[in-house]
Amino acid sequence: EVQLVESGGGLVQPGGSLRLSCAASGFIFDNYGMHWVRQAPGKGLEWVSGINWNSGSAPYVDSVKGRFTISRDNAKSSLYLQMNSLRTEDTALYYCVKGNGKYWGTTFDYWGQGTLVTVSS
């Protein structure tokens, strides 16, 4: 059974930093691209970033470029999101999401339960 368990969310002041983690199990982690997708309270889904199987490609949505860094540790079956210079508009539930292919695949087939990030003074 595929499991994605996020952690690391919390309350942080504007300008602060947080590092999200996602522990994956139930599949061969280094065979798949992984993503972070966020959902602001009461709002829709927004793709944030992805990383392919060997960390060779890591694109970002424009609004987080230069502030967020995605990474993975295949030996630990873990995905990370380092978030710096946080803004109030980054407040959201952050989902760890599995792609269905080695590079990106064609869809997001499994989702974690999310970790909540709140940016507020």
Place this chain on the structure above:
Amino acid sequence: QSALTQPPSASGSPGQSVTISCTGTSSDVGGYNYVSWYQQHPGKAPRLMIYEVSKRPSGVPDRFSGSKSGNTASLTVSGLQAEDEADYYCSSYAGNSIWVFGGGTKLTVL
């Protein structure tokens, strides 16, 4: 990186069919057959319902179907059931390793 356009709401009575649209551009929906649909119940994580425009993952009822014409994709739910009441989101690959979502549609079963 503009969001795809979905109607904010849709509704139907039990047993009826309802179709939700997802409009993009030739750079995303129209340019790739990588449109997916997700169902999200309140307080829950999204669930994949349709991928590659019209394919159903294992376990998804065949009441759910997808299609695409030009820059618009559609999700049809036939034989509506009470448990189908949820938010539905479309997504598409947009080239250059970027992905975009629609704004979501709240489906109400009357």
